[in-house]
Amino acid sequence: MQKEIPFSILDLAILKKDQDAADAYRRSLDLAQNAEIWGYKRFWLAEHHNMPHVGSAAPTILMGYIAQGTQRIRVGSGGIMLPNHSPLIVAEQIGTLETLYPGRIDLGLGRAPGTDQRTASVLRRGRMESVQEFPQDLEELQSYFSEDNLDSPVRAFPAEGLNVPFYLLGSSMDSAYLAAARGLPYVFASHFAPTYFQQASRYYQNHFQPSADSRKPYLIACINVVVGETDEEAQYLATSFYQMALGIIRGRSYPLPPPVSDMNAIWAPHEAAALQNMMAYTFVGSYETVSKGLENFLAENHLDELMITTNIYDHQKRLESFALTAKAIQSIKPKKQAVS
Known part of the structure; x- marks a missing residue:
């Protein structure tokens, strides 16, 4: 049985060298508008802090x-780092978005800080143990969207009763343990880990x-893709x-720089090897x-879905890469095999 696989985008609103965050946001919107035309299912944005070149x-x-x-593409968080936030605030914010853009909002949640430990401590007001409370915070967040929360002394409006x-x-x-136990879709960050x-x-x-x-597992893998003419x-x-x-x-934050002809002049051999291991699921070529x-x-x-992240300095070349990636995936009809 053949099954076309959905495909989506993960974006971090990366700042280019000598450009500001406003430029990054405009490029993100332009990408999302084009992605909608090319058939991408969702457009997700990731939470990061204390990184001057991540918008x-x-x-x-x-x-x-x-x-x-945009008009149709689903928009989501990839993700909101829940230990950094009150579940009530997250429910109110996501509920507001779902009310404004019904049927288009996804809530992706992570437990990592999305930053360094010192910044995480500031975000969490020194309560670093909050990461251990992730399962309880997840349950609390789910309850705020549930109609069963009707009689609770604390309720999240306008989230209550919304199907996000x-x-x-x-x-x-x-x-993986938690997603399996709670019966939730699972997204793996294979693009860098x-x-x-x-x-x-x-x-x-x-x-x-x-x-x-969810009645059955739904697995999404995020990968890096760069497509060029050759x-x-x-x-x-x-x-x-x-x-x-x-x-x-x-351990530093770099802006997205112009391409170079020789990376050996920039990285040391051990850095090249470490990066190669980190980027094992990276697809670069024609x-x-x-x-x-x-x-x-x-x-x-x-897999049930592919999530693509692509960082190319030239915006038009980046758009062309995403367009060709969509075409490539749409041409593939993988067989859905039994899990071994």
């Missing part, structure tokens, strides 16, 4: 900006417990992404090369 510090505000400027889908995000085993992808995916699918939210051009375009990603290894790579990736994994 998505306030994902719920950006979600409203993107939703207002929840997704759990993860890069290790913790969220590939180590536990296979193990977490298998556990989630094999141990999924049906719930009122393999050589794609590799050249990808050097902007590689330079920016070096910041993760070096349309033909990336199409084959994605087809193989889907054949080897039991």
Whole structure:
């Protein structure tokens, strides 16, 4: 039985070198408007803090900006880092968005801080143990959307009774355990943390417990994709992404810089090796090369959806890459296999 796989976008509103956040937001909206035409299912924004070149510090505000400027594409958080927030506030904000843009809002939730530990402590007012309360906070957040909360002394308006889908995000085993136990869709950050992808995916699918939210597991994998006119051009375009990603290894925040002809002049051998391991699920090349790579990736994994992130310095080249990625995925009709 053939099944076309849905595909979506994860965006961080990355600032380009010598450009400001307003420019990043305009580019994000332009991308979302085009993605809607190309057939992307959803457009998600991720929460990050204390990173001068990552513009998505306030994902719920950006979600409203993107939703207002589009017509059909689902808009969501990929994710809101729940330990940083009161569940009540999250429910009120997401409920407001769902009321304004009914049937288009997704709520993706993570337990990581989305920042360094010092900033996380400021966000959480020193209560770093709040990450251990993630399961309880998730349950509280779900209750605020439930009509059963009618008689509670604390209620979330206008969230109460709204059908907003929840997704759990993860890069290790913790969220796989919780997503399976709670019967929620699961999104793995394989675009930068590939180590536990296979193990977490298998556990989630094999141990999924049906719930009122989902009768069967729903697994999304996020990957990096850069498509160029040729393999050589794609590799050249990808050097902007590689330079920016070096910041993760070096513990710094870099803007998205112009591409370069030789990365060996920028990174040390050990940094190149570390980045290669981190970016194991990265597909760079011509349309033909990336199409084959994605087809193989889907054949080897039991996925329900692909989420794409692409960082290219030239905005038009970035749009072209996303358009070709959509075309490549739409041409693939992977067989849905039984989970082993």
